[in-house]
Amino acid sequence: xxxxxxxxxxxxxxxxxxxxxxxxxxxxxxxxxxxxxxxxxxxxxxxxxxxxxxxxxxxxxxxxxxxxxxxxxxxxxxxxxxxxxxxxxxxxxxxxxxxxxxxxxxxxxxxxxxxxxxxxxxxxxxxxxxxxxxxxxxxxxxxxxxxxxxxxxxxxxxxxxxxxxxxxxxxxxxxxxxxxxxxxxxxxxxxxxxxxxxxxxxxxxxxxxxxxxxxxxxxxxxxxxxxxxxxxxxxxxxxxxxxxxxxxxxxxxxxxxxxxxxxxxxxxxxxxxxxxxxxxxxxxxxxxxxxxxxxxxxxxxxxxxxxxxxxx
Amino acid sequence: xxxxxxxxxxxxxxxxxxxxxxxxxxxxxxxxxxxxxxxxxxxxxxxxxxxxxxxxxxxxxxxxxxxxxxxxxxxxxxxxxxxxxxxxxxxxxxxxxxxxxxxxxxxxxxxxxxxxxxxxxxxxxxxxxxxxxxxxxxxxxxxxxxxxxxxxxxxxxxxxxxxxxxxxxxxxxxxxxxxxxxxxxxxxxxxxxxxxxxxxxxxxxxxxxxxxxxxxxxxxxxxxxxxxxxxxxxxxxxxxxxxxxxxxxxxxxxxxxxxxxxxxxxxxxxxxxxxxxxxxxxxxxxxxxxxxxxxx
Ligand SMILES: Cc1ncc(C[n+]2csc(CCOP(=O)(O)OP(=O)(O)O)c2C)c(N)n1
Numbered sequence: 001x002x003x004x005x006x007x008x009x010x011x012x013x014x015x016x017x018x019x020x021x022x023x024x025x026x027x028x029x030x031x032x033x034x035x036x037x038x039x040x041x042x043x044x045x046x047x048x049x050x051x052x053x054x055x056x057x058x059x060x061x062x063x064x065x066x067x068x069x070x071x072x073x074x075x076x077x078x079x080x081x082x083x084x085x086x087x088x089x090x091x092x093x094x095x096x097x098x099x100x101x102x103x104x105x106x107x108x109x110x111x112x113x114x115x116x117x118x119x120x121x122x123x124x125x126x127x128x129x130x131x132x133x134x135x136x137x138x139x140x141x142x143x144x145x146x147x148x149x150x151x152x153x154x155x156x157x158x159x160x161x162x163x164x165x166x167x168x169x170x171x172x173x174x175x176x177x178x179x180x181x182x183x184x185x186x187x188x189x190x191x192x193x194x195x196x197x198x199x200x201x202x203x204x205x206x207x208x209x210x211x212x213x214x215x216x217x218x219x220x221x222x223x224x225x226x227x228x229x230x231x232x233x234x235x236x237x238x239x240x241x242x243x244x245x246x247x248x249x250x251x252x253x254x255x256x257x258x259x260x261x262x263x264x265x266x267x268x269x270x271x272x273x274x275x276x277x278x279x280x281x282x283x284x285x286x287x288x289x290x291x292x293x294x295x296x297x298x299x300x301x302x303x304x305x306x307x308x309x310x311x312x
Numbered sequence: 313x314x315x316x317x318x319x320x321x322x323x324x325x326x327x328x329x330x331x332x333x334x335x336x337x338x339x340x341x342x343x344x345x346x347x348x349x350x351x352x353x354x355x356x357x358x359x360x361x362x363x364x365x366x367x368x369x370x371x372x373x374x375x376x377x378x379x380x381x382x383x384x385x386x387x388x389x390x391x392x393x394x395x396x397x398x399x400x401x402x403x404x405x406x407x408x409x410x411x412x413x414x415x416x417x418x419x420x421x422x423x424x425x426x427x428x429x430x431x432x433x434x435x436x437x438x439x440x441x442x443x444x445x446x447x448x449x450x451x452x453x454x455x456x457x458x459x460x461x462x463x464x465x466x467x468x469x470x471x472x473x474x475x476x477x478x479x480x481x482x483x484x485x486x487x488x489x490x491x492x493x494x495x496x497x498x499x500x501x502x503x504x505x506x507x508x509x510x511x512x513x514x515x516x517x518x519x520x521x522x523x524x525x526x527x528x529x530x531x532x533x534x535x536x537x538x539x540x541x542x543x544x545x546x547x548x549x550x551x552x553x554x555x556x557x558x559x560x561x562x563x564x565x566x567x568x569x570x571x572x573x574x575x576x577x578x579x580x581x582x583x584x585x586x587x588x589x590x591x592x593x594x595x596x597x598x599x600x601x602x603x604x605x606x607x608x
Contacts, residue, residue, distance in 0.1 A: 050486045051489075055444075055482060062452055064456045069459065086445075090441065090445065
């Protein structure tokens, strides 16, 4: 078993704490889950556990940020998106405060806890807030780069993480080149028949889907979209102009996430293209093992390949 | 010297209180005039807190209007952001921007938004408008002072309606845990919210006991927040109180100064019609003249 993304995150945050004393970390009684606990132990004077109070959590971070500190806010993705929305919009975003909002347990990754804990609308909510950037890393390497980027930004950023083991994309596709802006789409695999744009945990699935499509004689281009907002529309449009077909894949409701963002952007470019969205249909999910849950709700390499084949 | 300069420089306490009173009376007139002229904005809660905000900016706070972003400045968060016209009036006359701008309140392209916006108005330390945020943000600002080893003060003004918000109590609980030095909450308890009296809408008493139970340092007396002598007395009491966080509950009158508007939720945010304005104006002028006579 490789390391979970939350562990890589927690350790990296603590590492950053040692070199940057402007970082302060906040959590809402879930630091053992989000792994902000590593930072808490190393830097107790710069860690604030506010208890189960996500609204207060985000606004205290806002106050800290007004005085030049760089707060990193930790909570479950669903509760940040649902219980701190007013604070994120009216205090953090409206005032362009440099706060990093880290949503732990994104998508279905808190699988056994069930629908109350699964975060499938967070991207849609965060995306609609002006000035808030939305990043969904696909592996530990991207998570670190995304966090670095967010900590240097002069505005709020939402970083959506997964609870579980993250694939190591570097093994297969090489590391993201240091010079490549985290907001730019990374082309993981060139292809000519269909474009698969994926984010987060779906990126590795898209890679596997492309392999199986290749064996059927379909050439798929795989795009790794870390930044849902801002969306790198140019790179997306170049690929879709070439293939004429797009499949989006995300661990999120099909409403308002990556699929919606791509459809909106490409439609306005006037490109002729056909499209399918892989994601959770407009329904509530349930408890179960992570892999089986993903599969049941239509998120898998097979589902991506099937949709791509239906278009190409 | 104008009234502002006299209020700022006066050292005799009795005279200072009278000067601040006169200033607050004048601000109240100006607020009513702009709100009437613009036919939009909130009178009731601006009027109830007029003495308090005047005393903060012309007596209490360590600030430099020429450097609104000075790191060591004291902070003020108007959690009841709908009293924006009061804050703007005080900031303008304190020198943060030209009083001529006050007439652009709520206009398109104006720097004076309907509710305070720190990105647009010099001197505004935190944007507010949605109720319930102020104490949380104040906790953050005060904790930042601790981390940076600074001694600035953070004042948060809330209305009792603002305290209906659950977040206020999350923040009150967390402040008792972190005990940030320099955090003081001032409650403008005018007893009336938007829809009616607090007793009708959401009873809040015994407020002091609630703060006490939550672990705050509550000043033992409830002060008259429309009486400058009592406000200055409360500031002295704050200086004597030692443990943090601190809270002062002020009894105030919503719509203060206009007899037929006092204590009425209908004057919370209704546009001020011409007839009411013509009746209200002489009342405020009379109070101002009386206050001026005291400082001749
Ligand atoms: C979150 C939120 N809900 C509702 C409102 C609408 N609103 C504006 S003022 C107010 C009543 C506030 O009462 P209080 O805090 O006592 O203010 P004051 O009487 O001092 O004006 C309400 C409900 C708001 N601004 N924010």
